[in-house]
Amino acid sequence: MLLEYFQMIDRITSVDMEAKVLEASSVVPDQSTVFEGHFPGHPLVPGVLLIETMAQASGILIMHTIDFARIPLLAGVKEGKLRDFVGPKTQLDIRAEIEHEGSGFAVTRAEIRSGGKRVANAQLTYTIIPFPTPELQGLIKGQVADMKKQA
Incomplete structure (x- = not known):
């Protein structure tokens, strides 16, 4: 997990295309400039970064279902709940499941x-659009392949 670069997923541990479920994991780094301000002397992962972590896992799952042909962009967060504090060195297990998809959204x-x-x-709700550039499409496919190799 690289908080400063919004790289929130370390490993994709499984993708079940039939059930449309992805499982992933990450370990919060021991040190991060994010912790300098959140909070000095009591470092916590900002809640918005936990939302981003779930959003990235869901986005990767959506791209798997469409063979990385388009990119999902987060459009809405409903029923978001932050239930506990997360600090450095915490092991996180992330699960995403598609509830509905079609007509350019999921x-x-x-x-x-x-x-x-x-x-x-x-x-989480996504709008799904064409990749703006082939380079971005290739970069994301490569990053996801690397996450799978870490498993």
Whole structure:
């Protein structure tokens, strides 16, 4: 997990195309400039970065279902809940499931657990558009392939 670069997923541990479920994991880094301001002496992962973590897992799942032909962009967060604090060195297990998709949008449910305890969950809505450049498409496909190799 590289908080400063918004690289929130370390490993994709499984993708079930039939069930439309993705599981991933990340470890919060011990040190990050994010922790200098959030909060000095008591470092916590900002809740918005937990939402981003779920959004990235869901986005990767959506791209798998469409063979990376288009890119999903987060359009809405419903029922978002931050249930516990997350600090440095915390192991995070992320799960995303597609609830509905079609006509250029998708809806997912995602959650993050740590030590079996749910720390965040949300329903996420995406608009799905063509990749703006072939270079971005290739970059994202490569990054996702690297995440799978880490498993």
